[in-house]
Amino acid sequence: MKKIAITFITAIAFILCGCNATCNKAMGNKFITTDSTGFIKNSKPYQYIGTNFWYASILGSTGEGGNRERLCKELDRLKEIGVTNLRILSGPDAGSMLANPAKPYMQTAPGELNDTLLAGLDFTIAELEKRGMDAVIYLNNAWDWSGGYGFYLKQCGYGDSPNTNVPGGYSEYVDYCANFSRDTTAQNMYYDYVRKIVSRKNSITGRLYKDEPAIMSWQLCNEPRPFSPDCKEQFATWIAKAAGIIKSIDPNHLVSTGSEGYIGCNIDMNLCERIHADNNIDYITIHIWPVNWGWAPRENPDSGIENACIESGKYIDEHIALAEHLNKPLVIEEFGYSRKGNISGTEPTTESRDIFYRYIFERVAESDCIAGCNFWGWGGSGRPRDLVWQQGDDYLSDPPHEPQGWYSVFDCDTTTINVIKEFTQALK
Numbered sequence: 001m002k003k004i005a006i007t008f009i010t011a012i013a014f015i016l017c018g019c020n021a022t023c024n025k026a027m028g029n030k031f032i033t034t035d036s037t038g039f040i041k042n043s044k045p046y047q048y049i050g051t052n053f054w055y056a057s058i059l060g061s062t063g064e065g066g067n068r069e070r071l072c073k074e075l076d077r078l079k080e081i082g083v084t085n086l087r088i089l090s091g092p093d094a095g096s097m098l099a100n101p102a103k104p105y106m107q108t109a110p111g112e113l114n115d116t117l118l119a120g121l122d123f124t125i126a127e128l129e130k131r132g133m134d135a136v137i138y139l140n141n142a143w144d145w146s147g148g149y150g151f152y153l154k155q156c157g158y159g160d161s162p163n164t165n166v167p168g169g170y171s172e173y174v175d176y177c178a179n180f181s182r183d184t185t186a187q188n189m190y191y192d193y194v195r196k197i198v199s200r201k202n203s204i205t206g207r208l209y210k211d212e213p214a215i216m217s218w219q220l221c222n223e224p225r226p227f228s229p230d231c232k233e234q235f236a237t238w239i240a241k242a243a244g245i246i247k248s249i250d251p252n253h254l255v256s257t258g259s260e261g262y263i264g265c266n267i268d269m270n271l272c273e274r275i276h277a278d279n280n281i282d283y284i285t286i287h288i289w290p291v292n293w294g295w296a297p298r299e300n301p302d303s304g305i306e307n308a309c310i311e312s313g314k315y316i317d318e319h320i321a322l323a324e325h326l327n328k329p330l331v332i333e334e335f336g337y338s339r340k341g342n343i344s345g346t347e348p349t350t351e352s353r354d355i356f357y358r359y360i361f362e363r364v365a366e367s368d369c370i371a372g373c374n375f376w377g378w379g380g381s382g383r384p385r386d387l388v389w390q391q392g393d394d395y396l397s398d399p400p401h402e403p404q405g406w407y408s409v410f411d412c413d414t415t416t417i418n419v420i421k422e423f424t425q426a427l428k
Helices: 002-028 068-080 115-130 148-155 169-182 184-198 229-249 269-277 301-326 351-366 414-426
Strands: 033-035 038-041 044-046 048-052 085-089 107-109 134-138 215-219 254-256 284-288 330-335 370-375 378-380
Touching: 038 370, 048 134, 048 330, 048 414, 068 115, 068 378, 085 370, 115 134, 148 169, 148 184, 169 184, 169 229, 184 229, 229 254, 229 269, 269 301, 284 301, 301 330, 301 351, 301 370, 330 351, 351 370, 351 414
Parallel strands: 048 085, 048 370, 085 134, 134 215, 215 254, 284 330, 330 370
Antiparallel strands: 033 038, 038 044
16 A cells, blocks of 8 residues: 555656646746757747947936937848847946946935836837747946946945046046956845846736747856956856846846956956856856957057957857857847947948958858857947037937947948848848
8 A cells, every 4th residue: 555655646646747848848938948959949059130229228228318219210121131149238227427327327225226227128128028039138347338347346436437538547447447356345246136137027018028029048247257367266156146146036047247258368268168057157258359459450440350250250160169069049149340440429331341241241241159149239220429428419329438330230230231231131
């Protein structure tokens, strides 16, 4: 009788487990998952050409900077050309005035969040779902154009972030930002912010963010860096802890670092491998900036387009090898090339940029490891008023600290849009 009873209980348990597995699988179909070096969406392989659209949640608000009509039109235009994966910022933190930071602020003081911008993020997520689009939401920034590291460090008594536009300013900024990896108080403020955002309930859909199908991934930071060789250990520890916190709140969505690759890891591939090998990190990210990294001359990027493609290819290949080693997907989630003559605005043509985009898109299309890419970035119907962004100006993909229109893809950039459409259609 005892043996029969155990067998009966085991059978019931098996049935219940099977039922739970089926239910979990059905629920899981709402969310993008990984399968070896690829993504799965709606039970099918998912490979994409996406964009960076950092200011979406600002447009989605009804307060300062809000323009829901523009947001919806931009989403419709992107959907029309086949771009359905958007990398967006949860919201800017209060930044140093030396940086001309993005405004309005999501976080003005630790834990004090802007309800209007939160509603803007809610609205953005809801509108993405209506269109079958996906969001990668990054929660911090190593650069002070949206507060980021500098916001938390200022709260801990380090003062404003140094001005990078003066001689020696960048070196001072690097030394300043290295403190974020060392200071657990600053990190704890960041963790608290992460908990508030990731555990949020959407005021429009009525769902917790962890149940939102339009969210593809939470991202720890835009271009996180240790900024110093002696901070690598603390940096890796912070990455692992942050990823673990997100997964503990939201086990449904992917988590990513936002890293540039080994260039963002103090030119250390071992550190790059370590942070992406963590069990709570679901895929590998890299960024590619040929002009910033000296692969093409800043004064005349057009003359360096061939070398830019060559060096970018080497960088991609090195990270494909890492992706194969870790058995995780790779995403080229930032890349850009300036307009002709390295001039901003909408008038200069985009021949070199189109060549560079085509090269990156071809690498995505031909690869089993590169699961997607996000060009930088979508300026859409926005137009620059001047080289320097001021409150009240249109938001573009160029952050406020950069020349406006430098890297933006506008809705009038016909040749670039045709290249984008060619490859979004090819990946269907």
